[in-house]
Amino acid sequence: MAQEFDKAKEVERSINKKFHKGIWSRFTAAINDYDLIQEGDRIAVCISGGKDSMLMAKLFQELKRHNKFPFEVEYIVMDPGYSAPNRKQIENNAAMLNVPVQIFESDIFNSVFHIEKSPCYICARMRRGYLYSKAKSLGCNKIALGHHYDDVIETILMGMLYGGQVQTMMPKLHSTNFEGMELIRPMYLIREDDIKHWRDYNNLTFLQCACKFTEAAQDREELSKRLEIKNMIREMKQVNPQVEYNIFKSVQNVNLDTVIGYKQNSIKHSFLENYKKY
Numbered sequence: 001m002a003q004e005f006d007k008a009k010e011v012e013r014s015i016n017k018k019f020h021k022g023i024w025s026r027f028t029a030a031i032n033d034y035d036l037i038q039e040g041d042r043i044a045v046c047i048s049g050g051k052d053s054m055l056m057a058k059l060f061q062e063l064k065r066h067n068k069f070p071f072e073v074e075y076i077v078m079d080p081g082y083s084a085p086n087r088k089q090i091e092n093n094a095a096m097l098n099v100p101v102q103i104f105e106s107d108i109f110n111s112v113f114h115i116e117k118s119p120c121y122i123c124a125r126m127r128r129g130y131l132y133s134k135a136k137s138l139g140c141n142k143i144a145l146g147h148h149y150d151d152v153i154e155t156i157l158m159g160m161l162y163g164g165q166v167q168t169m170m171p172k173l174h175s176t177n178f179e180g181m182e183l184i185r186p187m188y189l190i191r192e193d194d195i196k197h198w199r200d201y202n203n204l205t206f207l208q209c210a211c212k213f214t215e216a217a218q219d220r221e222e223l224s225k226r227l228e229i230k231n232m233i234r235e236m237k238q239v240n241p242q243v244e245y246n247i248f249k250s251v252q253n254v255n256l257d258t259v260i261g262y263k264q265n266s267i268k269h270s271f272l273e274n275y276k277k278y
Contacts, residue, residue: 008098011202015062022194027059030188034171039069043142044135047077047101049090049207051199052146056187057099074138077103078130086207093206106130132178142182150192153247154229162225168251
């Protein structure tokens with residue numbers, strides 16, 4: 001127990017010292033820039049067992065120590081059908097890092113395992129529904145997910161290249177199915193390389209991906225596309241070091257005067273609506 005306490009303190013010190021600029025400052029910047037947390041919030045921090053969500057849990061603990069206004073946090077883990085070793089690893093990491101998780105179970109993996117078309121998308125939607133439901137039962141008004149900066153820019157490119165649309169992963173969203181609930185992404189400005197550095201610096205081991213799909217087939221279409229995008233960004237960065245920043249900023253600098261069409265509230269609009277002849 002003493003050893004686990006020491007490890008948790010060591011990890012917390014690394015966030016405050018070595019990774020203050022790359023992780024902590026960007027965490028608080030996202031919260032402030034996107035107005036993610038308000039007084040009186042009760043937030044369900046959703047932990048999958050991977051490096052991103054476990055770091056997010058530690059960042060929320062640190063935020064609670066320095067909070068400028070009252071808000072509450074619940075740390076929840078949904079077990080969608082993990083293998084026994086993966087479930088145990090999550091439990092051990094939570095104990096070692098002194099994160100008081102509440103684990104609840106679902107049967108999502110078995111439900112979507114035989115779905116051929118877009119199983120990852122369906123799985124993600126089902127997981128989110130279970131998380132919202134659990135969070136609401138705990139009196140929470142928000143769920144926090146561990147998506148980071150690199151997830152955002154990869155989503156932008158995937159939408160363009162494979163979806164034929166310009167869209168991004170938003171820093172916060174109102175739930176359409178759970179009234180009064182919001183989703184927030186406080187890791188929005190943190191780079192994945194900094195998360196990996198934090199993990200390796202502290203000699204931590206987390207789940208990579210405990211999904212039955214990746215256990216059964218490494219070449220699932222969704223996963224291979226995201227890896228392709230990662231590699232593409234890496235190659236472009238060699239030519240233009242600013243490419244990641246430019247992708248991220250592109251969806252914040254949309255010039256509607258030069259857009260042929262766009263959708264708002266599911267309604268399509270064309271530049272012809274406001275086109276004037278001179």
